[in-house]
Amino acid sequence: MKAEVKWVEGLKFLGLSESGHSMVMDGSGGESAPSPMEMVLMAAGGCSSVDVVDGLTRHGQRVSACRAKLNTERRDTAPRLFTKVNIHFEISGDGLDTDIVDKVTADSLQKYCSVCLMLGAGVEMTHSWEVI
Helix, strand or coil: CCEEEEEEECCEEEEEECCCCEEEEECCCCCCCCCHHHHHHHHHHHHHHHHHHHHHHHCCCEEEEEEEEEEEEECCCCCCCEEEEEEEEEEEEECCCHHHHHHHHHHHHHHHCHHHHHHHCCCEEEEEEEEC
């Protein structure tokens, strides 16, 4: 996998993915686009959501919606690393088995989500979930 990041102006950058997609990032605290740290957080939510929806589907669950709400704590001084990340999944579906939901959400953070596993080496990663 490859990517490229080009400086646009000020502290604005354009990320270009190998698959041909682009995303603007703003190092000015997210004034005009997500900051790079917001992008990392969204990547963790996206990656883990893929695992959850895929896992539920593979277990025969009829999932109709999945929302991941992420909260973080960061260091006060530079580098302002995440110290804690919690992903709360709101999952809807028909007749969802809560034991399967519990297993699939835990497995995402502990076994499958590449982004969460990379963050987890230095960040306290937790999750919670509810069936809606």
